[in-house]
Amino acid sequence: MSTETDQEHPCLPGGLIALEQWQAPETSIRKTLRTGVRDILDQLRASIHPEEQAFRSLDDLPLLTPDRLRQYAPPPDAAEVTRAILAQLETREALRGRSVSFLVVPPFSGLARSLADSGRRVITPPDNLLLSEQDARSWWQRQLSGDHWVIPELADFWLRHRSGLPLLKELFALLASDKAGTGLIGCSSWCWQFWANYLPELPVAPVTPAPLDGERLVRWLDHLARSQTGQSLTVRMTHDGLYVLPAPEQAGQIKYSSFAQDLASLARGNPGVALAIWRRALRARPEAESEGDDVKSEGDLEAVTSSGPGCWVAPLDQLSLPAVPQSVGRHSSHVLHALLLHEGLSEEQLALVTGLSHREVDLTLGRCQRAELVTVADTGTYFHVTPLGYPAVRKYLLSRGYPADGFGE
Amino acid sequence: MDESGLQQALESISSVAVAEAFALVVIASVLIVLIQKLASALAEKLSGKPRLYLLATVPLARLLIIVVTVILIVPILVEPSFENMVAIFGALALAIGFAFKDYINSLIAGLVTLYEMPYRPGDWIEVNGYYGEVRSIGIRAAEIVTLDDTVIVIPHGVLWNTLLANGNDGSHNLMCVAELFLEPNHDVAQMQALLRDVIYTSPLTRTYQPVVVAVTDTEEGMRYRLKGYPLEPRDQTRFISDLTARASEVCHEQGVKLLCRSRRE
Numbered sequence: 001m002s003t004e005t006d007q008e009h010p011c012l013p014g015g016l017i018a019l020e021q022w023q024a025p026e027t028s029i030r031k032t033l034r035t036g037v038r039d040i041l042d043q044l045r046a047s048i049h050p051e052e053q054a055f056r057s058l059d060d061l062p063l064l065t066p067d068r069l070r071q072y073a074p075p076p077d078a079a080e081v082t083r084a085i086l087a088q089l090e091t092r093e094a095l096r097g098r099s100v101s102f103l104v105v106p107p108f109s110g111l112a113r114s115l116a117d118s119g120r121r122v123i124t125p126p127d128n129l130l131l132s133e134q135d136a137r138s139w140w141q142r143q144l145s146g147d148h149w150v151i152p153e154l155a156d157f158w159l160r161h162r163s164g165l166p167l168l169k170e171l172f173a174l175l176a177s178d179k180a181g182t183g184l185i186g187c188s189s190w191c192w193q194f195w196a197n198y199l200p201e202l203p204v205a206p207v208t209p210a211p212l213d214g215e216r217l218v219r220w221l222d223h224l225a226r227s228q229t230g231q232s233l234t235v236r237m238t239h240d241g242l243y244v245l246p247a248p249e250q251a252g253q254i255k256y257s258s259f260a261q262d263l264a265s266l267a268r269g270n271p272g273v274a275l276a277i278w279r280r281a282l283r284a285r286p287e288a289e290s291e292g293d294d295v296k297s298e299g300d301l302e303a304v305t306s307s308g309p310g311c312w313v314a315p316l317d318q319l320s321l322p323a324v325p326q327s328v329g330r331h332s333s334h335v336l337h338a339l340l341l342h343e344g345l346s347e348e349q350l351a352l353v354t355g356l357s358h359r360e361v362d363l364t365l366g367r368c369q370r371a372e373l374v375t376v377a378d379t380g381t382y383f384h385v386t387p388l389g390y391p392a393v394r395k396y397l398l399s400r401g402y403p404a405d406g407f408g409e
Numbered sequence: 410m411d412e413s414g415l416q417q418a419l420e421s422i423s424s425v426a427v428a429e430a431f432a433l434v435v436i437a438s439v440l441i442v443l444i445q446k447l448a449s450a451l452a453e454k455l456s457g458k459p460r461l462y463l464l465a466t467v468p469l470a471r472l473l474i475i476v477v478t479v480i481l482i483v484p485i486l487v488e489p490s491f492e493n494m495v496a497i498f499g500a501l502a503l504a505i506g507f508a509f510k511d512y513i514n515s516l517i518a519g520l521v522t523l524y525e526m527p528y529r530p531g532d533w534i535e536v537n538g539y540y541g542e543v544r545s546i547g548i549r550a551a552e553i554v555t556l557d558d559t560v561i562v563i564p565h566g567v568l569w570n571t572l573l574a575n576g577n578d579g580s581h582n583l584m585c586v587a588e589l590f591l592e593p594n595h596d597v598a599q600m601q602a603l604l605r606d607v608i609y610t611s612p613l614t615r616t617y618q619p620v621v622v623a624v625t626d627t628e629e630g631m632r633y634r635l636k637g638y639p640l641e642p643r644d645q646t647r648f649i650s651d652l653t654a655r656a657s658e659v660c661h662e663q664g665v666k667l668l669c670r671s672r673r674e
C-alpha cells in the first residue's frame with residue numbers, strides 16, 4: 001500500500017519508524033518451511049562436499065553490461081536520501097523535543113554514510129580508539145562544543161575490547177545528561193544491539209527506515225532506474241515472462257511475478273542487500289524455451305522495451321548466493337561477527353577484538369574472501385562483509401549463538 | 410494366573426514362529442542402532458535447534474520401533490486372544506519382576522524420562538557428581554560425555570532417588586561462572602565494572618543474556634564470580650578459560666594480586 005511518505009520521499013519508502021515498530025516482511029508458511037528444509041539439506045550437503053561455496057549462477061544467460069547495470073540499478077543518490085532523512089527527522093524530533101536524533105540502520109543501507117553529506121559538521125573518530133575514560137570525556141567535550149554536528153557511523157568509534165569502550169560510554173553519558181548539544185547520530189544495527197545490551201537504560205529513542213516489503217521494493221527499484229533513465233524500467237522474468245517492473249499502477253492489467261516479495265523476504269527488508277541481489281539477477285535476454293504469455297525469443301526484447309528501457313531478471317532459485325562453508329570454525333565466525341559489529345575493521349583491529357593472532361586473522365580473511373563473504377575496501381585496509389553474503393552470514397551467526405541485530409524477527 | 414492357559418499358549422508356538430519373531434527382533438535392533446548412529450552423525454553436522462530436535466527424536470523413534478515390534482511379534486507367537494494375553498504377560502511380569510527388578514525399574518524410569526523429560530540429548534546435566542552432555546538416551550540408561558571426553562552411563566533408575574541438575578534444560582542457554590579470588594583492599598566497584606567489561610568483550614559471550622559480576626568477602630580473599638552465557642553450551646570450557654585469562658590481565662593491569670589455592674589455604 002502506497003503511503004504519503006512513499007509519494008513524498010520515493011528514495012526512502014515507508015519513511016522512518018520507531019525501532020520497536022520494525023517487522024520483517026511477511027513470508028508464506030510454505031516458503032518458510034521450504035527455506036528451513038533447504039537450510040538443513042544445505043548444511044548436510046556442505047558437510048559431504050565441503051568445497052568453498054562462492055557465488056555461481058545456475059543459468060547461462062548473459063549479464064547486463066556494467067554501463068547498463070549502472071543505468072538500470074544504480075546505487076541510491078546519497079544527497080536525495082539525506083534530504084529525505086533530515087526532513088523526516090525534523091518532523092519527528094520537533095514533536096518529541098529531542099536535541100540529538102539517533103538513526104539505527106541495517107548494514108549496506110548506505111543511509112548512515114550518506115549523513116556525511118548532510119552539510120552539518122561531521123565528527124570523525126580519533127586515530128586511537130583505545131582511550132581512558134578521562135581522555136574520552138575531554139575528547140567529546142571538544143568535539144561536541146558546537147551545535148548541529150553529525151556522526152555518520154557510531155560503529156567507527158569503538159572496539160570490542162576492554163580498552164575500546166570508553167569513547168561510547170562517555171558519549172552516552174553526555175547524551176543522558178543532555179550535554180551533547182544538537183546533533184544527529186547514525187548507527188549500524190549490529191553496533192546498536194551490543195550497546196543496547198551493554199547499557200540497557202540508554203537515554204535514546206532510535207528511529208530506523210521502514211523495512212522494504214515487496215510493494216515498496218518495486219517502487220524503490222523503479223525510482224532508482226527512473227533517476228538514471230528518466231523513464232520507468234520494464235523488467236520481466238527470464239523463465240515465464242511475468243512482470244516485476246514497472247510498478248503496478250503504471251501498467252494496467254498485466255501479470256506480476258512474486259519475485260519482488262521473495263526478494264524482500266530474502267533480504268529481510270534491507271535495501272542494500274536487495275539491491276545487490278537484484279543487480280546479480282538482472283539479465284540481458286530471457287531463456288530461449290520460455291513459455292511466457294508473449295515472450296518467446298530474444299527478438300521479443302524489443303517488444304517488451306518498446307515503451308522504455310527493459311531487461312530480464314532470473315528467478316532467485318537460479319542464483320546460488322555465497323554460503324558460509326560448514327567446515328569453518330570459531331575463527332571465521334568470530335571474524336565475521338566482529339566485521340558486522342564494527343561495520344568493517346582492519347586486520348590489526350580484528351586481531352585485537354577477536355583475540356586471534358595476526359596469522360590466524362590473515363588466513364581466515366583469505367578464506368572468507370574466497371567464499372565471497374568478505375571484501376576489502378578500496379583503501380585496502382578495511383575488510384567488510386559483502387552484501388550478497390550477508391543473508392548467509394547472518395543466518396550462520398544466529399545458528400551459532402552469536403548476538404545479531406534486532407532486524408530478524 | 411491360569412497355568413493350563415499359559416501352557417496351552419506356549420505349546421502352540423512353533424519353531425518357525427520363533428525364528429520369525431527372532432528375525433523381527435534382530436531387524437528392530439539393527440534399525441534402532443542405525444537410527445542412533447545416523448542421528449548422532451547427522452547431529453554433528455547440524456547446529457542450533459535442528460540439532461536438538463534431531464537428537465530428541467531418537468528416543469521417540471526407538472520407542473515407536475519397540476512398540477511396533479511387540480505388536481508384530483505377539484500374533485506370530487500366540488493367538489492374540491484375551492486369555493492368552495493375560496496368561497503370557499502375567500507369567501512374564503512375574504518372572505521378570507523377580508529376576509530383573511532393577512532392570513525393569515530403569516526401563517520404567519526410561520519411559521518416564523520420555524514423558525517428563527528431566528533431560529534430553531544435548532542437555533548438560535550433573536548426576537551424582539558427574540557432569541556432562543547427554544549424548545543419547547537408551548531404553549535402560551542415558552549416556553553423558555564429560556568435559557574430559559569420558560562416557561558415563563547413567564541408569565534411568567537413579568532418577569527415582571537422586572537429585573539431578575540440568576544446566577540448560579533443553580535450551581541453548583547455559584550459564585557459566587568463572588571464579589577468581591583477589592587480594593582485598595582494592596576498589597571493588599571499579600573492579601566489578603572492569604570485570605563486567607571483560608565478559609561483554611569476550612567474543613564467546615551471548616551479550617543478549619544477563620551478565621553479572623558477583624563479589625563476596627570470604628576468608629580466602631575477595632571472591633569474584635563472573636557469570637555469563639557462552640555462545641553455545643559446548644563452548645563452556647573455552648568461555649570460562651577466556652574469561653579467566655582476560656580477568657587475570659585486568660587484575661595485573663590494576664595491580665591487584667590473584668590468590669591461588671595454595672596461598673588461600
